[in-house]
Amino acid sequence: MRYGEILTAGVLALFSIYLMVKSAELPIGFIRGQGPGGGAWPFWLSGIMLICCAMIALNWWRRTSPPSQSDEPFLDGHGWRTIGLVGGGLIGFIVLIEIISMYGAIAVFLFYYLWFLGRHSLRLSLILSLSTPLLFFFFFEGMMRITMPTGMSFTDPVFDFLYDIIY
Amino acid sequence: MSMTKRALLLLSCAGLLATTPMAALAQEWEPRRPIDFVIMAGPGGGADQIARFIQSVAEKHDMTTRPLVPNNKGGGSGAEALIHVSGASDPDHTILVTLNSFFTTPLRQANLGIDIQTFTPVAMMGVDPFALWVHRESGITDFEGFLTQVRAMNGEYVMGGTGVGQEDSIVIAFMSAAYGLDVKYIPYDGGGAVARDLAGQQIMATVNNPSEAKGFYEAGDFVPLLAFSDERIPAYPDVPTIRELGQDFSYYNQRAVVGAPGMSEGAAAYYQDLFTKIYETEEWQGYLTSESMSPLWMNADEQRAYWGTQVESHRALLAELDG
Amino acid sequence: MEILGLLGDGMLIALQPLNLLLIFAGVTVGLFIGAMPGLGSVNGVAILLPITFLVPPSGAIIFLAAIYYGAMYGGAISSVTLGIPGASTAVATTFDGRPLAMKGRASLALVTAAIASFIGGSVANIIFTGFAPVLASVALSFGPPEIFALMLLAFATFVGLGSDDIPKTIFSICLGLVLGAIGFDQISGAPRLVLFDINAFLQGIGFLVLAIGVYGIGEMLWTIEQTRGEVENNTPKMTARGMASDAGEAIREGWKGTAIGSFLGFFVGILPAAGATPASLMAYGVAKMTSRKPEQFGRGSVDGIAAPEAANNSASTGSMLPMLTLGIPGSPTTAILLGGMVIWGLVPGPRLFVDESEFVWGLIGSFYISNMAALFINLAFIPVFIWMLRMPFTILAPMIFVLSIVGGYAATRDMFDIWLILIFGFGALVLRRLDYPLAPAVLAIVLGPIAEPTLRQSLLLSSGDPMIFFTRPVAGPITIIAIILILLPALKLLRRKKPAAVIGE
Numbered sequence: 003m004r005y006g007e008i009l010t011a012g013v014l015a016l017f018s019i020y021l022m023v024k025s026a027e028l029p030i031g032f033i034r035g036q037g038p039g040g041g042a043w044p045f046w047l048s049g050i051m052l053i054c055c056a057m058i059a060l061n062w063w064r065r066t067s068p069p070s071q072s073d074e075p076f077l078d079g080h081g082w083r084t085i086g087l088v089g090g091g092l093i094g095f096i097v098l099i100e101i102i103s104m105y106g107a108i109a110v111f112l113f114y115y116l117w118f119l120g121r122h123s124l125r126l127s128l129i130l131s132l133s134t135p136l137l138f139f140f141f142f143e144g145m146m147r148i149t150m151p152t153g154m155s156f157t158d159p160v161f162d163f164l165y166d167i168i169y
Numbered sequence: 170m171s172m173t174k175r176a177l178l179l180l181s182c183a184g185l186l187a188t189t190p191m192a193a194l195a196q197e198w199e200p201r202r203p204i205d206f207v208i209m210a211g212p213g214g215g216a217d218q219i220a221r222f223i224q225s226v227a228e229k230h231d232m233t234t235r236p237l238v239p240n241n242k243g244g245g246s247g248a249e250a251l252i253h254v255s256g257a258s259d260p261d262h263t264i265l266v267t268l269n270s271f272f273t274t275p276l277r278q279a280n281l282g283i284d285i286q287t288f289t290p291v292a293m294m295g296v297d298p299f300a301l302w303v304h305r306e307s308g309i310t311d312f313e314g315f316l317t318q319v320r321a322m323n324g325e326y327v328m329g330g331t332g333v334g335q336e337d338s339i340v341i342a343f344m345s346a347a348y349g350l351d352v353k354y355i356p357y358d359g360g361g362a363v364a365r366d367l368a369g370q371q372i373m374a375t376v377n378n379p380s381e382a383k384g385f386y387e388a389g390d391f392v393p394l395l396a397f398s399d400e401r402i403p404a405y406p407d408v409p410t411i412r413e414l415g416q417d418f419s420y421y422n423q424r425a426v427v428g429a430p431g432m433s434e435g436a437a438a439y440y441q442d443l444f445t446k447i448y449e450t451e452e453w454q455g456y457l458t459s460e461s462m463s464p465l466w467m468n469a470d471e472q473r474a475y476w477g478t479q480v481e482s483h484r485a486l487l488a489e490l491d492g
Numbered sequence: 493m494e495i496l497g498l499l500g501d502g503m504l505i506a507l508q509p510l511n512l513l514l515i516f517a518g519v520t521v522g523l524f525i526g527a528m529p530g531l532g533s534v535n536g537v538a539i540l541l542p543i544t545f546l547v548p549p550s551g552a553i554i555f556l557a558a559i560y561y562g563a564m565y566g567g568a569i570s571s572v573t574l575g576i577p578g579a580s581t582a583v584a585t586t587f588d589g590r591p592l593a594m595k596g597r598a599s600l601a602l603v604t605a606a607i608a609s610f611i612g613g614s615v616a617n618i619i620f621t622g623f624a625p626v627l628a629s630v631a632l633s634f635g636p637p638e639i640f641a642l643m644l645l646a647f648a649t650f651v652g653l654g655s656d657d658i659p660k661t662i663f664s665i666c667l668g669l670v671l672g673a674i675g676f677d678q679i680s681g682a683p684r685l686v687l688f689d690i691n692a693f694l695q696g697i698g699f700l701v702l703a704i705g706v707y708g709i710g711e712m713l714w715t716i717e718q719t720r721g722e723v724e725n726n727t728p729k730m731t732a733r734g735m736a737s738d739a740g741e742a743i744r745e746g747w748k749g750t751a752i753g754s755f756l757g758f759f760v761g762i763l764p765a766a767g768a769t770p771a772s773l774m775a776y777g778v779a780k781m782t783s784r785k786p787e788q789f790g791r792g793s794v795d796g797i798a799a800p801e802a803a804n805n806s807a808s809t810g811s812m813l814p815m816l817t818l819g820i821p822g823s824p825t826t827a828i829l830l831g832g833m834v835i836w837g838l839v840p841g842p843r844l845f846v847d848e849s850e851f852v853w854g855l856i857g858s859f860y861i862s863n864m865a866a867l868f869i870n871l872a873f874i875p876v877f878i879w880m881l882r883m884p885f886t887i888l889a890p891m892i893f894v895l896s897i898v899g900g901y902a903a904t905r906d907m908f909d910i911w912l913i914l915i916f917g918f919g920a921l922v923l924r925r926l927d928y929p930l931a932p933a934v935l936a937i938v939l940g941p942i943a944e945p946t947l948r949q950s951l952l953l954s955s956g957d958p959m960i961f962f963t964r965p966v967a968g969p970i971t972i973i974a975i976i977l978i979l980l981p982a983l984k985l986l987r988r989k990k991p992a993a994v995i996g997e
Contacts, residue, residue: 006922006925006926007926010923014663021670024686024687025673025685027684028677028680028682028684032956033956034956035956036952036955036956037947037948037950037951037952037956038947038951039680040677040679040680040682040684041677041684043673043944043947044669044673044685047666047673048666048670050662051663051667054659054660054662055659055663057658057659058659058660058663061657061659067657067660067927069926069927076925080720084717084720085713085716085717088713088716089713092893092897092914092917093914095893095897096897096907096914099897099907099910100907104898104901108894111893111894112890115886115889115890115893116886116887116890119886120884120886120887120890121886122886122887130887134891138898142898142902146531146535146539146902148535148905149905150898150901151901151907
């Protein structure tokens with residue numbers, strides 16, 4: 003945790019510096035008769051962020067903030083595993099949206115989570131992961147008229163059929 | 170009528186399974202997906218209202234087999250909409266309602282890599298004129314009075330608009346250059362906010378489309394001084410045009426529909442036909458009149474040529490604005 | 493008394509069977525739309541359009557107003573049950589709603605939100621009915637300097653919201669403000685902070701992207717990691733008697749917050765650009781400042797739910813005022829309402845009240861009826877939401893993830909935003925682990941894009957002279973109060989720090 007604290011502060015400080023550099027593409031000073039330039043607001047705020055990072059580092063060195071005193075690891079083995087499985091599942095979910103459509107991705111993600119991570123029965127997992135996307139389809143597309151990504155073109159026949167139902 | 174059926178189902182809160190059998194009689198191209206109807210402005214502005222009006226006309230007459238789904242992409246003076254449409258994965262189901270930022274944004278943001286000539290012309294629904302407005306309590310009743318007042322204020326006269334590089338700022342820049350005026354220009358995030366602050370007299374004058382000032386004009390709060398159209402605006406017959414004052418200048422905001430780049434010919438023909446029908450409806454013609462817009466009907470080739478001339482004239486106007 | 497007559501007629505219009513049906517349907521639909529993270533009353537317009545061709549304009553607008561009310565009630569539901577504020581107006585509701593739900597008192601939180609919303613809406617309706625024209629001119633007197641001063645006041649209430657770690661709190665506020673500045677600079681029209689030169693950043697980062705990332709993904713991952721995925725289910729079953737006792741407790745404990753929220757919310761809500769988000773935040777801040785038990789705030793205080801909920805409902809009603817009296821939209825939803833009026837052939841503007849009196853009063857009458865209908869429908873659905881909370885966490889968690897992703901996409905229809913949500917989610921997990929408070933960032937991303945342009949518009953007006961914030965009759969006092977409020981806790985902190993340091997050593 004103590005290591006994580008200073009590492010994060012360092013990364014955030016670098017990010018702040020990047021934001022400052024990026025803001026400086028527009029005028030950051032006070033333009034006479036007009037007030038601050040277009041980059042002033044984000045530039046000086048990023049500057050404050052940088053100062054905050056320095057203070058966080060100071061507190062780390064003086065060991066005054068709770069994370070800087072803690073010796074427990076940032077995440078233990080089990081923690082990394084959990085985050086990896088769930089977070090990885092989320093990344094897979096989003097990648098799948100572009101391939102097998104939003105609804106297909108929902109079904110796969112739910113099944114993965116319920117059956118593999120949640121260890122629910124196959125029956126319950128299947129029922130939930132198939133009925134949820136169907137319900138979502140009718141709610142979003144039919145009622146709210148919000149179109150979701152339909153993925154690559156091989157899904158077309160399915161969606162042509164579904165759209166024929168609702169319109 | 171499928172519309173009625175759908176709505177009734179919604180009313181009974183059971184709008185899940187509406188059965189609307191499709192009569193697939195023609196061989197011609199027909200949309201198979203909801204049509205992504207991208208609007209180059211945020212919700213509530215003039216362009217948005219027009220788009221939603223068009224959508225409601227199409228719905229009312231049940232003109233499309235798949236709905237037009239409005240999609241507001243107003244960010245970055247329309248840059249967001251242009252990026253979205255030019256990168257559309259399904260160009261046959263993506264159309265865009267444009268205003269003049271269709272011309273100005275690619276000019277100002279060359280790094281976007283947008284070439285508007287790759288877009289597919291669909292329909293020119295009309296053009297929106299501009300007029301110069303002041304608040305009634307300012308006591309100014311004509312353009313001469315306005316000029317006197319602005320010169321007397323010596324750089325302290327405050328005008329509001331929707332931002333540097335936007336339509337109204339181009340008009341204001343031209344007017345200032347032509348008459349040697351020095352005004353303060355305050356940018357707002359939309360035409361509604363500009364009208365509000367003129368009503369509250371936070372700013373002294375604006376250049377705005379009649380549609381956005383109409384309510385206040387009818388209540389007697391706003392006074393039009395000058396029109397920037399070729400002819401006098403029919404709703405304001407006593408207001409002179411800048412042409413009458415000897416300036417060779419007019420400026421309109423286009424209200425056009427374009428298709429995504431790479432749209433198939435069949436789809437383009439379908440949309441051109443659809444919007445011709447919408448254009449010819451009584452509702453749209455009535456809307457043109459009530460909102461003081463002018464018709465400027467063009468076929469596809471004429472539209473492409475029009476884009477070319479508009480890009481050139483905007484290039485010149487923007488150069489003046491920045492210079 | 494003339495007003496009462498008009499209002500009576502208006503209510504009679506709203507009570508016609510068809511309109512009453514529309515109100516109940518609208519409130520129910522709105523409740524669910526509002527409870528979905530990512531969807532809001534704006535989306536209700538999609539449902540409205542087909543109905544427009546079936547019923548007269550007054551019926552259509554009554555339906556939309558009902559959706560609007562339902563969605564306002566619904567916002568609190570996702571804040572309490574899912575921990576994701578579905579709209580920026582409901583962020584303040586998570587501060588105490590979520591802790592209460594974690595303690596197994598979700599029903600108390602939801603009942604409090606419903607009752608406070610009802611009272612806030614009612615107070616707003618009454619003020620609206622009595623003083624609409626007068627208040628409209630007050631609203632118009634607020635120009636950029638006044639709005640900036642108001643934003644300062646909203647920021648002043650931030651100071652009390654952070655954690656004890658001051659650098660981390662300030663970092664969070666600034667991060668939100670800078671993220672809100674991404675996209676275009678409104679004043680110069682130039683692209684700004686296009687990170688890594690990715691053009692998709694031109695559209696800026698919306699509130700929902702950050703909020704869903706932080707709460708829907710980050711907070712969920714954190715909970716799963718902390719509890720090893722086995723969250724104890726301590727939400728008791730909902731009974732009628734339980735609900736009655738919750739209602740009693742809500743009124744006993746939350747009357748003060750409700751009162752503060754109702755009045756403050758309305759006056760902030762009618763101001764242009766301000767709206768319900770700063771209103772709910774300021775109500776929360778004031779309720780905490782005046783509370784006898786300020787230490788309860790953030791740990792599940794009933795007042796802390798009542799104040800923002802009363803305020804956001806009251807403010808949302810208030811934001812109808814500029815629309816009806818001036819024809820100026822106060823929010824995206826009212827903007828679409830206005831568009832609807834144009835479609836129906838009405839001319840929005842100052843004359844609407846006079847020329848279309850029946851229409852306007854029918855709408856105002858429907859506010860009263862919708863508000864009442866929303867209370868009852870909301871209370872009736874609370875057991876359903878409690879039942880959802882009682883699902884095993886291994887079912888609830890993936891559902892929340894799916895809702896976050898789908899809702900995040902629905903809001904902007906852009907895959908780029910989904911990736912951002914995921915990145916913010918992982919970032920939030922790390923920062924959460926290291927005690928960075930993230931609520932300030934989520935609120936700053938809403939307020940920043942209002943504060944910065946008004947600051948610069950004001951300075952343009954004054955040719956760069958900052959005295960404009962002190963010399964204008966309305967802006968001056970607000971600015972001074974805001975500065976005092978910002979400095980006060982800082983002074984307190986300095987004084988408190990010394991003895992604390994002694995103890996520490």
